[in-house]
Amino acid sequence: MIELKDISVDFDGFKAVDKVSLKIEKADAFGIVGFSGAGKSTLVRCINLLQKPTEGEVIVNGEDFLKLSDKELRKRRKKIGMIFQHFNLLNNLTVIDNVIFPIRKDQKSKKEKLEKAQKLLELVGIGDKANSYPRELSGGQKQRCAIARALASDPEILLCDEATSALDPKTTKQILALLQEIKDKIGLTIVIITHQMEVVKDLCNKVAVMQDGKVVEEGTTLEIFSNPKNKLTKDFVETSTNVNQTIEEVKNNISALGPDESLVKLSYVGESTTEPVINEIYEKFSIKTNVLAGNIEFITGTPVGNLIVTFKGDKEKIDQAVEYLISGGTNVTFLGDSNGIL
Numbered sequence: 001m002i003e004l005k006d007i008s009v010d011f012d013g014f015k016a017v018d019k020v021s022l023k024i025e026k027a028d029a030f031g032i033v034g035f036s037g038a039g040k041s042t043l044v045r046c047i048n049l050l051q052k053p054t055e056g057e058v059i060v061n062g063e064d065f066l067k068l069s070d071k072e073l074r075k076r077r078k079k080i081g082m083i084f085q086h087f088n089l090l091n092n093l094t095v096i097d098n099v100i101f102p103i104r105k106d107q108k109s110k111k112e113k114l115e116k117a118q119k120l121l122e123l124v125g126i127g128d129k130a131n132s133y134p135r136e137l138s139g140g141q142k143q144r145c146a147i148a149r150a151l152a153s154d155p156e157i158l159l160c161d162e163a164t165s166a167l168d169p170k171t172t173k174q175i176l177a178l179l180q181e182i183k184d185k186i187g188l189t190i191v192i193i194t195h196q197m198e199v200v201k202d203l204c205n206k207v208a209v210m211q212d213g214k215v216v217e218e219g220t221t222l223e224i225f226s227n228p229k230n231k232l233t234k235d236f237v238e239t240s241t242n243v244n245q246t247i248e249e250v251k252n253n254i255s256a257l258g259p260d261e262s263l264v265k266l267s268y269v270g271e272s273t274t275e276p277v278i279n280e281i282y283e284k285f286s287i288k289t290n291v292l293a294g295n296i297e298f299i300t301g302t303p304v305g306n307l308i309v310t311f312k313g314d315k316e317k318i319d320q321a322v323e324y325l326i327s328g329g330t331n332v333t334f335l336g337d338s339n340g341i342l
């Protein structure tokens with residue numbers, strides 16, 4: 001659906017985007033994360049050429065956008081909707097007129113346009129606000145209006161630049177659920193810029209992490225959450241899972257470990273085999289497991305678990321049990337024993 005090839009954007013010698021290549025498939029919800037200034041907005045604006053890349057190719061639906069005439073480009077752009085953090089509604093127009101705005105010049109009767117806009121307002125759940133003004137809406141309602149407006153020209157792609165950053169967590173969830181619903185209903189391809197890993201977890205099936213104009217890591221949401229490789233990716237994942245923070249809390253609160261105890265972290269992806277395995281290592285190796293903290297979450301339907309446990313038993317038997325766990329696909333990280341905590 002979207003292919004960016006070796007895109008660079010140069011602002012007076014400063015590379016805001018540096019040789020980025022990305023492929024986004026139809027019906028993907030593709031997340032782009034990174035700190036402020038990483039180049040996320042600049043990159044995404046290249047998709048509809050609001051930002052012209054200094055180098056590289058932008059292929060959308062098989063068409064090389066940089067080779068289109070201005071007129072053709074304007075037409076293609078209508079099929080790419082966009083929503084923003086601050087909604088960008090026209091304050092002097094009613095809600096319904098905001099939705100009609102992008103299609104005001106279309107070859108349709110006023111009545112048809114009104115009907116379409118009203119339908120869209122109902123789709124986004126603010127059908128009763130048609131004649132209100134943006135200032136009379138809450139943040140969540142404003143974003144719903146902005147989504148309806150973005151859908152007015154029947155886009156195939158929706159670009160969302162920090163669309164939930166100005167909203168509280170509950171409203172964020174509602175807007176994400178709405179985007180998911182629309183995506184399922186009309187098969188939209190969505191590109192989402194965010195600094196909230198919660199947004200990625202809730203909505204995206206793929207994610208790219210940007211730093212200093214480059215994509216430093218890319219993968220399915222499950223891959224990124226269960227096995228982040230880059231330091232920055234790990235930091236982002238950590239902000240949403242808090243595993244390291246939990247480990248620190250356990251370490252700070254645990255009394256000294258006995259000579260026959262080890263503190264470990266068990267991580268796994270997929271159907272939890274850890275619980276029966278804990279029973280097995282008791283039966284096979286006489287190792288007693290004490291779960292101190294645990295977190296299991298579902299990433300695109302797959303459980304990803306992290307448990308902080310102590311193993312108690314014969315040192316050699318603990319080693320055998322760890323080997324047994326690893327062979328069963330559980331990741332085991334040693335965190336300490338009676339000699340000290342790492």
Ligand SMILES: Nc1ncnc2c1ncn2[C@@H]1O[C@H](COP(=O)(O)OP(=O)(O)OP(=O)(O)O)[C@@H](O)[C@H]1O
Binds near residue numbers: 038039040
């Ligand atoms: N029109 C411009 N002229 C000059 N520099 C720009 C321009 N637009 C962006 N930049 C610079 O390019 C870099 C990337 O900006 P961009 O807005 O793409 O970052 P971002 O990842 O979207 O950040 P944020 O999370 O804060 O929105 C920044 O250093 C910014 O100052």
Ligand SMILES: [Mg+2]
Binds near residue numbers: 040041042161
């Ligand atoms: Mg930005």
